[in-house]
Every structure is written in structure tokens, then in C-alpha cells.
């Protein structure tokens with residue numbers, strides 16, 4: 001509200017500035033007059049600039065003559081004068097603003113005056129003539145005074161002027177900006193004004209620096225006021241007259257939800273009455289996850305989540321069947337409450353405040369959006385659980401200034417963490433059953449992954465997100481060394497390694513031509529010729545009589561090594577990776593066959609030896625089932641046909657591991673860039689270490705002419721196929737029996753008893769998940785790895801099989817999707 005609402009404010013400076021403002025507005029109007037028949041937002045552009053207003057500074061000075069604002073900032077007189085000037089401008093501005101907004105609807109062409117006025121105010125504020133926050137106070141009032149439709153237009157203005165109005169005095173204005181935006185967000189419905197909410201957030205993100213803490217919930221307070229109340233379970237009250245979809249649901253769920261049904265087996269979902277009582281209490285855990293550190297709360301939460309997921313799974317996961325079977329066609333004999341309301345959009349809209357009536361429960365659970373909403377809440381809470389295990393907590397130990405308020409003393413055990421991981425996978429499987437679901441889950445996964453980083457940042461006390469500027473010393477040093485590197489060096493009489501040319505002037509023409517033809521002059525020396533010379537140098541260095549001689553011999557050896565490396569780069573580049581000690585380059589003199597590094601292009605098999613189908617082969621299976629061994633044997637059996645794809649990882653290389661051979665070792669930042677840039681066809685995280693396969697690594701193999709082979713765990717394979725739609729031939733390797741796998745794992749070493757047990761316990765779910773029919777949907781072929789030679793043979797036969805060819809089942813046979821082709825062993829029973 002304006003400070004004063006009178007025509008003549010009676011203060012000379014106020015009156016003077018009032019007339020000046022009118023003049024300025026007239027000048028602006030001459031440039032941007034009101035235009036009818038245009039959308040309200042169209043009049044926002046172009047902005048009024050300082051140079052559009054004639055001698056602004058001079059006119060301001062004369063309006064405020066007698067008020068001195070020149071001098072030191074902390075001078076009392078200056079401060080006083082400045083506040084008088086600010087007060088005068090504010091009084092005039094508020095007066096003008098309130099009169100205009102009260103009389104001019106935002107849709108009217110006359111509203112252009114407000115845009116011009118705000119532009120003028122922003123110029124005055126930039127020049128320090130008025131309080132920098134004044135513009136935003138008025139915008140805040142403007143937003144308050146308008147409907148949501150009006151706020152959209154005001155936001156058009158804010159977005160178009162964002163850079164200009166936030167460039168200066170941001171410290172004085174940021175709180176008002178934040179307050180206005182938050183107030184606006186409070187008024188907006190996240191469901192109905194989603195795009196507008198997004199605009200407001202983007203405006204905030206663009207205005208505030210990345211590491212700004214103003215909207216961070218530093219004390220980690222949870223939204224505990226949001227209590228979800230619900231009816232006491234099995235309450236037999238008067239039923240509301242609403243749609244029920246019992247019949248439809250029973251149909252889709254194959255009769256598994258018989259409310260009054262007899263004994264259910266463990267996999268059978270609960271009745272809706274039973275689930276109702278377990279379902280709504282979950283909201284408390286979502287809003288106060290700290291309570292989950294208490295074992296009894298955790299047990300209740302676990303049960304609720306399990307039953308909810310089990311029931312959700314009985315509903316079709318795609319939207320099409322939902323609307324067809326549930327909402328659009330209400331069950332026989334039941335009236336629709338909203339019938340004839342004519343506002344479909346409204347009735348479809350999701351209301352974030354839950355209606356928890358028991359009568360609505362089936363309807364809600366039948367709604368895909370509702371189910372997704374709940375599942376996302378569960379995923380967030382599961383992530384919370386996984387971030388407070390003993391292992392996860394170790395990561396927080398090295399923080400410099402941890403934010404104590406969000407460092408909880410509670411901890412979840414290994415068993416709870418395993419459950420959380422498994423449940424996450426189950427939910428992911430369910431959500432990703434169809435194409436839109438895959439897309440949706442991918443978005444959720446990305447958001448949750450980013451959220452983890454923010455939570456971590458908050459725990460680390462919101463360290464500033466910035467890169468230190470280069471110091472003048474560093475700059476000078478870099479400049480000096482660049483100069484040294486590019487400076488003209490004194491030329492040698494004969495350039496290094498150049499052959500003598502003197503004979504050109506000394507001998508006659510024919511002799512010169514003969515000498516020029518001497519092969520020594522142009523032939524690249526033989527690589528092997530350096531081997532003996534370098535070893536002679538080595539010997540001489542070890543026998544050197546003094547340091548001087550030693551230095552000379554070392555330089556001579558270095559020169560030879562350098563030349564040898566230059567020659568070897570054309571044919572033995574693969575060996576370079578293996579050279580650890582620059583003083584010992586003997587590896588490059590060894591034949592290529594002795595190196596197990598990547599083979600050069602000459603190794604590619606003849607065209608006739610290649611399989612008809614050259615799609616990428618994805619070999620997957622539980623840990624220790626023999627994936628690597630099989631791939632190795634496959635590569636050996638079909639030399640030059642298949643090429644192993646090297647994955648990326650964020651772990652440090654173990655001793656003897658060279659970058660690019662077992663893995664591409666990268667830093668987390670680089671990995672995230674690959675992931676966020678959609679350059680990974682799959683990625684997983686194990687024990688805090690990220691692994692992923694880049695499309696570039698696959699291309700490298702394809703470009704060499706070979707068929708790429710990727711080795712992935714089950715999760716990775718699922719991710720590549722379901723989430724990334726990565727095309728390939730997916731092959732599942734199964735152990736003959738869990739006992740055989742167990743003994744192989746023991747023999748292979750490297751895993752303790754607990755790890756082996758965890759693998760064996762996880763087998764039923766990994767391999768025979770009947771509910772999701774995962775293996776049959778995911779894999780094109782299954783091989784039971786009993787005898788190694790036989791398994792390789794079956795694998796080869798499958799990969800070489802032509803489209804029209806039917807390979808017999810059984811030994812070496814092609815099995816239909818999901819059925820195991822065994823090599824004499826029995827199908828695994830788990």
C-alpha cells in the first residue's frame with residue numbers, strides 16, 4: 001500500500017520528482033505508446049533504456065537540488081540526504097503505482113505504463129537514486145494484486161528483464177525476490193500450474209548463484225505439520241456414493257484380491273480393507289523418515305511398503321488400460337459423482353492433498369498418477385535409508401565442516417539396506433514395464449541421483465560452489481613458461497637427427513644424385529636396430545666412470561628411446577599403455593602376440609568368419625557365474641571376430657591395471673558428465689563406485705570391424721535394455737545349481753563367506769522372478785554354464801545362427817526366449 005495517497009504530497013522534492021516522473025513516463029510513452037489488439041505480454045518488449053531518457057541524471061539532480069548526496073558513504077549528512085531522496089522517490093512511486101494498478105486492468109493496453117514505469121524505476125535503482133529493493137517491493141505488490149493469469153504476464157516481464165534487474169545490488173534485493181517467488185509458488189497448484197511453477201523455479205535458479213543457501217533447509221527440518229489422517233481400518237460406516245472399481249480390479253488382478261477370500265499365500269495381495277490400514281500410515285514415514293531409525297517403526301514401514309508394492313503390481317502399469325478399465329467406465333450399477341460436471345481437466349487433475357476416505361481408496365489405487373506418486377515417495381524414503389547405513393556414513397566422515405543438524409546418529413543395518421535395495425529394484429521393474437513408464441522412471445532416477453548430491457552438499461555445510469580464480473603468480477608463471485616454450489631457440493648447425501647435406505655443394509651433380517638415392521638417407525630405421533643400441537647404452541651407463549659420462553650416455557639412450565618409440569607408434573601403440581617405467585621401453589621390441597592388449601586392426605577376422613548378426617552381444621548373469629571366463633573363451637575361439645567393450649569406472653586402478661584395458665578409469669566428475677550427456681548405455685553403482693558402458697567404447701570395437709561384447713551384471717543388462725533401449729543380443733548365463741555356483745565362488749577366492757551367501761540368496765530373485773518374467777522378457781537366450789567348453793560352443797552357435805535357422809534345443813541348442821539351453825546339465829531349480 002502506498003505510504004501517502006494525496007494528489008499533492010506537499011513536500012517540494014516529492015512534488016518535483018512527481019513532475020519529473022510524469023515527464024519520463026511521457027517520454028517512454030512516446031517511444032512505446034499503448035497499442036490495442038495485442039496480447040498483454042506483447043507490450044512488455046522492448047525495454048526502456050537510460051539513453052532513451054533525456055539527460056536523466058541532470059534532471060534528477062535538479063529535482064533534488066538542495067539535497068546533497070555526494071560524499072563519503074558513511075558520512076551522516078550524506079546518509080540522511082540519501083534517505084530523504086529515497087523516501088521522496090518511494091512516496092511518488094508508490095502513489096503512482098497504486099493509482100495506476102487500481103484503475104488499469106492488466107489486459108488493458110494502458111498497462112504498458114506500468115512496464116515503462118518499472119523500467120524507469122530499474123534505471124533509477126541502478127544509478128543509485130532510489131532504494132534498490134523498491135522495484136521488487138512494487139512487483140511483489142503487483143503479484144499479490146493479480147490473479148494467476150495476471151501473474152503469468154508479470155512473470156513474462158520479470159523473465160525478460162531478469163539479467164538487467166538482478167545485475168546490480170543483488171544483495172539488497174535477493175530476499176524480496178525470494179519472498180515474492182515463494183509467495184507466488186504457494187499460490188500455485190503444483191499439479192495444475194506445473195509449467196508456471198517451473199518458470200518461477202527457473203527464474204530463481206537463474207537469479208541466485210548455484211551455491212546460494214537462502215532456500216536451503218539447513219536445519220534439516222521435516223514437514224511434520226503435514227499429518228495425514230485416515231479412517232480407522234475396517235470401519236463399517238455409511239459408504240459414499242462413488243465409483244468403485246472392485247469388479248474391474250478383480251478382473252485385472254485375476255481374482256487375487258478377493259476381500260473376503262480364504263487363506264492367501266505369501267504372494268497374494270491383501271484385501272483393500274487390510275491394505276488401507278497399512279497404506280496411509282506410510283505417509284508419516286515419508287514426512288518424518290527419522291522415525292525409521294526406530295526398529296518397530298521400520299518394521300511397520302517395511303510391511304506397508306511391501307504390501308503396497310504387491311498390490312500395485314496387480315494393476316496394469318500403463319495408462320491406457322487404466323482409463324479403459326477403471327476410471328472411464330465405472331463399474332456396473334454405480335453412479336459417477338461428478339457426472340455432468342463438464343470439467344474433465346479439473347476432475348483428472350491430481351490433488352496433492354490426499355483424500356483418505358476408505359471409499360475412495362480403490363479409486364485412488366487404480367489411478368496410475370497416484371500409484372506413481374506413492375512409489376516416488378517410497379523411492380525417496382528408500383534412498384534415505386540407504387544413505388544412513390554404516391558404509392554410507394563412512395563417506396561423511398571426511399567432511400570439513402559437517403552440518404551437524406543433518407548428521408544423524410541413527411544407522412540402518414545391512415539387512416535393512418539389502419531390503420531397501422531389493423525393494424528399489426522391484427519398484428523400478430514395475431515402473432519400467434512399458435515405454436512411458438521407462439521414460440518416467442528415468443526422469444525420477446535422474447532427479448533422485450541429483451538430489452543425492454544436494455543432500456550431500458547440505459551435509460557438508462553447503463561449501464561454496466565456485467572455482468578459485470587464477471592467482472596473478474600462477475598467471476605470470478604460465479605466461480613465462482608459454483613464452484619459454486615458444487621462444488626461438490638457437491638453431492643447431494644440423495637439426496637433430498638430420499643427415500648431412502654438405503656434399504650437395506661439394507660434389508658434382510651426378511654424384512649428388514647417386515648419394516641422394518642412398519636408402520640410409522630416407523628409410524626409417526628398423527625398430528629392432530635400436531634394441532641392441534639401447535641395451536649397449538644401458539650397459540655403458542652401469543659402467544660409467546663418472547657422473548658426467550653417465551649423464552651423456554643417459555641423454556644418448558633417451559634420444560634412441562625416443563626415436564624407437566616414434567617408430568613403434570605406428571605398429572605397437574597398444575604396448576605403450578604397458579610401459580610403466582620410461583627408462584625401460586623393452587616391451588615395444590616384443591612381438592605383438594606376446595601382448596594381451598588390444599589387437600590392431602590387422603587382427604580382424606576375414607569377412608567369411610564373421611557372424612551374420614553383428615549386433616552388440618550382452619553377456620549377463622549373477623556374480624561369479626562365469627561371464628568373464630566365457631567371454632574370454634569366446635574371443636579365443638573366434639579370433640578377430642568379437643571385441644570386448646571396456647567399461648568406465650570411478651574406482652582407482654588396482655596394481656597392474658592399465659587404463660583402457662580392464663576399465664577406463666575416470667574421476668566422478670567425468671563419469672557424471674558422460675552419464676548426464678547420455679553417453680552411457682548403462683550405468684550402475686556398487687559400494688559407492690560407479691560403473692558404466694559408453695557408446696564410444698562400443699563404437700571403438702565396431703569401428704575396428706569386430707562385434708562388441710559387453711559383460712554386465714543383471715542390473716546393468718536390465719538397465720541397458722529397459723531404460724536405455726539399447727539394442728543387442730542379451731544372453732543370460734545361469735549356474736547349473738546354486739551349490740555349483742557356491743563352490744565356484746569359493747574356489748575363485750576374493751569373496752568372503754557373507755558375500756557368497758548374499759549372491760546365493762539373491763539367485764531366486766535374479767533368475768526366476770516369475771512375477772515379472774524378467775528373464776524371459778529381457779534375454780534372447782539363456783545358457784546354463786555347466787561344462788565350460790560346451791557353454792562356449794553353445795554361445796558361439798547362438799551368435800552365428802542365421803535369422804532363418806532353428807537350432808535344436810538342448811545341447812548346443814537355441815532355446816526360445818527365456819528357456820535355458822543346457823549343455824547336458826539340468827535346468828537350475830532355485
Ligand SMILES: Nc1ncnc2c1ncn2[C@@H]1O[C@H](COP(=O)(O)OP(=O)(O)OP(=O)(O)O)[C@@H](O)[C@H]1O
Nearest residue numbers: 622623624625626627628629744748785786787788
Ligand atoms: N563352466 C565352468 N566350470 C567350472 N568353473 C567355471 C566355469 N565357468 C567359470 N568357472 C570359474 O568360476 C569362477 C568365476 O568365473 P568368472 O570370473 O568368469 O565369473 P564372472 O561371472 O565373470 O564373475 P564376476 O561377476 O564376479 O565378474 C572362475 O574361477 C572360473 O574359472
